[in-house]
Amino acid sequence: MGEAVNIKRLAQELNISIATVSKALNDSYEISLKTKNRVWTLAKELNYTPNPAASNLRSNKTKTIAVVIPCVANNFFSLSIMGIEEIARQYGYHVLIYQTHENIEAEKAFTNSLLNGRVDGILTSVSSSEYNSEYYANLVKKIPLVFFDRVYEGLDAVKVTTDDYEIAFQATEHLIECGCTKIAYLFGLENLPAGKSRFAGYCDALKAHGIAASEQLIVKYQDDEEFNLQQIKELLGKYKPDALFSSIEEFIIPAYCACREMNLQIPNDVKMLSFSNLSTAKLLSPSLTTISQPAFEIGREAAKSLFKILNNKQLDDEQNIILKSVLTKRESTGC
Amino acid sequence: MGEAVNIKRLAQELNISIATVSKALNDSYEISLKTKNRVWTLAKELNYTPNPAASNLRSNKTKTIAVVIPCVANNFFSLSIMGIEEIARQYGYHVLIYQTHENIEAEKAFTNSLLNGRVDGILTSVSSSEYNSEYYANLVKKIPLVFFDRVYEGLDAVKVTTDDYEIAFQATEHLIECGCTKIAYLFGLENLPAGKSRFAGYCDALKAHGIAASEQLIVKYQDDEEFNLQQIKELLGKYKPDALFSSIEEFIIPAYCACREMNLQIPNDVKMLSFSNLSTAKLLSPSLTTISQPAFEIGREAAKSLFKILNNKQLDDEQNIILKSVLTKRESTGC
DNA sequence: TTTAATTACGTAAACGTTTTCGCGTACCTA
DNA sequence: TAGGTACGCGAAAACGTTTACGTAATTAAA
Incomplete structure (x- = not known):
């Protein structure tokens, strides 16, 4: 040899x-x-x-970045990774993956383990379990870091997000235009800016059309599919909403199942709409109206920003990159 | 600081x-x-x-493995990665991801770039574009490597696969039992053992039931969704099969779309069945009968085997680990 | 012709670990 | 008391690069 x-x-x-x-x-x-x-x-x-180790040891450059995300097995994140990888390849960088499974302790442990020179920078979409701004305020001082989609605000770091508020507003209006007046909200990411913006867009759209928001029509996500299913069934049974606005993809399956088990027809009895990057949305029964985020582009933009920082390029003084989501109307809101 | x-x-x-x-x-x-x-x-x-670089330089251990796969944005592979990551965490290892996009040159370039001590071992599911046994025959001599799902045979390396032949046989029999006699085959991975086994299972099941296989009923996958759609439509129009057996997930969307555009009812006019790890299979219209591979488990087993090698543990003299897939019957083959 | 500048290359230190080898002390055994 | 054996620790080399600095030879400037 x-x-x-x-x-x-x-x-x-x-x-x-x-x-x-x-x-x-x-x-x-x-x-x-x-x-x-x-x-x-x-x-x-x-x-x-x-030899990468020798080179890295001497030069303090690893040619490696880390991606810290909740979970790979999620359409949004796997597409983001594709975007990140594409850019990383162009720069000759290697990509490490870490999954937090929405656990903030794991998240901290991973990022801490990256501070000793294992990577040149970090791309992250933070976990939804907690909003611990202090930790990240310290972290961004120690290593180049770019947030995407699930971000921390008020920190000196680049953030790549989408127009959550506007698109949620628009989607809610779409439901209202379809005649809905009791629009339930399936609430995810409630601790994070993204979740709050989506909810705010929903609330403000209701208000703009003279509809009162109701606590009763809100179901909060738990990491337990069976629990979510029961919550939605209870919601459907007790409060008879005429639409379900799901703020995260994870609600889709329990929502569809709940309607079936309650013998409710979509969209006749209840309309449905969800944030989702599911490629099979158009094949569902009925096909699902979605808000799809440009996941691939988000990954690309986040990676590009990180490499600008790593190469000491000016960041166009733009710390916030906001991309547009797309509302695709299908049968589930049929009107 | x-x-x-x-x-x-x-x-x-x-x-x-x-x-x-x-x-x-x-x-x-x-x-x-x-x-x-x-x-x-x-x-x-x-x-x-x-400091990882210093430690690695001196000890020749990186505490890092690489995963080389065609694409992250695929239900099977993203689940595999989850399994791999879980095991890697247990061993305190870091995970690098490389996507080949089915390009064998990229695949070679990546794996070559890993031979200089960047990683301790490699987990890979090879690209389908070519079957280049020579290259891997050399590679496995240079670095610990474990294949999963898409493997090379006849090499001195651990392979983690599924019961492709048996489950394809069983699935074909299921279609036959539902009364189908003109079962078309949507052929993917034709260069790889997995693809060949699935096809063999299909052929042998037909033969076992006295049905002649026909070249005309076979559509081969191309990396072009529009092309695949047209091929399937042509198949449906010209040869009127009473069932579509899809050997890869990528055919699902074009297959459903083709049926819709041709005004064919599933399962009345044509039954459908596919290899797939789609979580929304049960929500499709109609719900899809699937062969789902234990992707998560495959990732786990592959990673476990690699770590056994890295720790010089005996491999139970078992170079081939074969896991069972699951056939889930749903409306699309309704009978 | 002298001096300065430029070009092309070498010497050696440094990066932060791991690991081999050796040394001294303390304890035990005979 | 002499010899042996653990035990606990330190000195120094090594891993394969990168880079600050030095130097010799050549060229340009004065």
């Missing part, structure tokens, strides 16, 4: 110093083109690639 | 040598419990964590 091929080996074979080899490999101006070419061809011939 | 806290710093504050600190941190038998405790408490106090 041949001895390990490193800079020393290249230097020996070419009868030059390891410093020269290193500089040649890094295309330094100090080295003549002639020497560079000798080094490059031999390097290619021997399949040389620099 | 305090100076960088490293072993040297700990050693100075405790008035002992850096060697002692290092050994204490690694719980070496050479160090007294008393000294260890002094080191541990100070380390915790100062939030010390070892």
